[in-house]
Amino acid sequence: MEIVHVYTKKRNEFGRQCNFSDRPAELHVDILPDPSLASNFIERDPCDIPIQCTQEMSEHEVNTERFESDTRGINHVEGGWPKDVNPQEMEQTIRFRKKVEKDEHYFSTIMQLGSNMEHCIKQNNAINIYQEYFEEEEVVEESEEQPSAKTINVFRDPNEIKRTATCLSWHPDGSCKLAVAYSSLGFQNISPDMSYDSYIWDIESPNKPEMTLKPVSLLVCLEYNPKDSHILVGGSYNGQIAYWDTRKGSQPVEMSTIEHSHRDPVYKVIWLQSKTGTDTFSASTDGQVLWWDIRKMSEPTERLVLDPNKKGNLDNALGAISLELDYPFVPTKFMVGTEQGLVVSCNRKAKTPAEKIVCTYSGHHGPIYALQRNPFFPKNFLTVADWTARIWSEDIKESSIMWTKYHMAYLSDGCWSPVRPSVFFTVKMDGTLDVWDFLFKQNDPTLSLKVCDEALYSLRVQDNGRFLACGSQLGTATLLEISPGLCTLQRNEKALATAMFERETKREKILEARHREMRLKERSRSEQSKDEDTKEGDGEESVEELATRTEAEFYEIVEAELKKRAKEQEKKVRRD
Amino acid sequence: MSAEVEETLKRIQTHKGVIGTIVVNAEGNTTLITSTKVDYAGLLHQLTMKARSTVRDLDPQNDLTFLRIRSKKHEIMVAPDKEYLLIVIQNPSE
Numbered sequence: 001m002e003i004v005h006v007y008t009k010k011r012n013e014f015g016r017q018c019n020f021s022d023r024p025a026e027l028h029v030d031i032l033p034d035p036s037l038a039s040n041f042i043e044r045d046p047c048d049i050p051i052q053c054t055q056e057m058s059e060h061e062v063n064t065e066r067f068e069s070d071t072r073g074i075n076h077v078e079g080g081w082p083k084d085v086n087p088q089e090m091e092q093t094i095r096f097r098k099k100v101e102k103d104e105h106y107f108s109t110i111m112q113l114g115s116n117m118e119h120c121i122k123q124n125n126a127i128n129i130y131q132e133y134f135e136e137e138e139v140v141e142e143s144e145e146q147p148s149a150k151t152i153n154v155f156r157d158p159n160e161i162k163r164t165a166t167c168l169s170w171h172p173d174g175s176c177k178l179a180v181a182y183s184s185l186g187f188q189n190i191s192p193d194m195s196y197d198s199y200i201w202d203i204e205s206p207n208k209p210e211m212t213l214k215p216v217s218l219l220v221c222l223e224y225n226p227k228d229s230h231i232l233v234g235g236s237y238n239g240q241i242a243y244w245d246t247r248k249g250s251q252p253v254e255m256s257t258i259e260h261s262h263r264d265p266v267y268k269v270i271w272l273q274s275k276t277g278t279d280t281f282s283a284s285t286d287g288q289v290l291w292w293d294i295r296k297m298s299e300p301t302e303r304l305v306l307d308p309n310k311k312g313n314l315d316n317a318l319g320a321i322s323l324e325l326d327y328p329f330v331p332t333k334f335m336v337g338t339e340q341g342l343v344v345s346c347n348r349k350a351k352t353p354a355e356k357i358v359c360t361y362s363g364h365h366g367p368i369y370a371l372q373r374n375p376f377f378p379k380n381f382l383t384v385a386d387w388t389a390r391i392w393s394e395d396i397k398e399s400s401i402m403w404t405k406y407h408m409a410y411l412s413d414g415c416w417s418p419v420r421p422s423v424f425f426t427v428k429m430d431g432t433l434d435v436w437d438f439l440f441k442q443n444d445p446t447l448s449l450k451v452c453d454e455a456l457y458s459l460r461v462q463d464n465g466r467f468l469a470c471g472s473q474l475g476t477a478t479l480l481e482i483s484p485g486l487c488t489l490q491r492n493e494k495a496l497a498t499a500m501f502e503r504e505t506k507r508e509k510i511l512e513a514r515h516r517e518m519r520l521k522e523r524s525r526s527e528q529s530k531d532e533d534t535k536e537g538d539g540e541e542s543v544e545e546l547a548t549r550t551e552a553e554f555y556e557i558v559e560a561e562l563k564k565r566a567k568e569q570e571k572k573v574r575r576d
Numbered sequence: 577m578s579a580e581v582e583e584t585l586k587r588i589q590t591h592k593g594v595i596g597t598i599v600v601n602a603e604g605n606t607t608l609i610t611s612t613k614v615d616y617a618g619l620l621h622q623l624t625m626k627a628r629s630t631v632r633d634l635d636p637q638n639d640l641t642f643l644r645i646r647s648k649k650h651e652i653m654v655a656p657d658k659e660y661l662l663i664v665i666q667n668p669s670e
Contacts, residue, residue, distance in 0.1 A: 100601060110599065113655040113662040116642060120653050121591045125667055533597040556650065568644055 157475025165471025235266025287317025
């Protein structure tokens, strides 16, 4: 039963101050007990009621603001000379020293300390107390442990407006520093307040970057020089290349001139292995690959236009997103991953520009964000694009030899593990990191880890294979450590990986050969049908004979293929 | 008198593995440099002071008698006194 109290108020009185007045109590409703309703209820006997007589407490959480601490040191250089001695004057210091040496106290102290010291020195010489007594034997670990990865540190973009961490580069010696390039890749997504800085972080201190790099425009990619760990080269959003020397400060030492740079953001910059150690080359979606010598940045030393028709026409050119060298075997050959999904293999030292583009590999549906050769098997390379990651063999140009299934999220970057030939990592736009070990499991990643809620854009493994860093859309770089099982070389791993690559390559070769033959047959058949139309009646029998003969041949070949396939399957089963 | 001091110090220096010897006074300036390691003086002086104050904070009756710093390359030994410090750098396991 509802109890309501209705009152009316004039519209023009709304908002007016309330005037309260006293009034005696009025009885509005009186509900008398109705015993007949008691029959709806059952009496409960006994009743259990807990009662506690304690102080009532309430819980309240407080978190203080993060206290930023800084470490400072003081270096003591020249000692505390007494007032009358001028430390610069040799004479005075020598005189003072001689005076002290004549002091009685000095003698006795030195004698006593000397004997103490001798005792310890002799101790040291007698036994090396830190000697390894039990040399650890080679631990043949068949690690049964679950592969895992854990986050060690998180480096956040200190600016208000967060930018995407698009490229990471580890310091070449010792890998204690990480250079992260921040930019915003969304079209026209750059606000005027956005800071252009990129940072070099020291792994141990995630609160404040160790050094800031101040480019003229946002940096899309950044690389340490593997030969000289103070030099970094960066490609920026406006197409210029700049290089920094960390000893010289935050401003770039030199920048390439705008007229000769790229017309689009520079997506990848790589150092070349040259005698001077100063050569780099860069790729951008304007279709050019430019070579630079950092000592002279006013002009590129060489230029290549990625025109699939080999005419050097910039309009037709494919936009380049990733680069990979063919080092150590052939330093002049390299590969470019394009926006259109093709991988183009090029030779820098070709004589004519037309010959510079050697061959293309097709098979991806979207821009190729990562392209890397397997450090142990340079003939095989990994590409990461659209929703899959594919492994290719250099000899097979029509399709990849191995590929992952189509994922739910777009893959944005990937790389091989530098210590294990069969392990590679990929990151996706839903913020997960996948670790794949194709000797262990081919269909799914061995380990799939959700690093953060936003999309991950870049990934880089440290040279020891143990640590990896991934960069996200909000500029957070996460440092992860992988379980030792995934970064120690297992027994026979190289042999097994070789066998697997060879097997898959052979399969693809056979398929390719078969396709080619089928196409040839189709073509010859279509030619023959044209012949049929022209040669009406004449030699019809011979044509029919030809047709049946080709059919018979075709079926023979198919059967031979099937037999071969069956043998492969057997071999596979026997090997597993 | 000073001959004995000289002899003691020389004896220390000729021990196997000893790279250098320094005597530092209470204010932190070196009175005897036998190797070009002037930096050691100031730094080790501060460290010894700190070590001594730590030991005394933990137990006021206690005092620092010897300080040994073992590093990958060598061992630094510091014998402290009220007024002077004797520092020896030795490479023990040759």
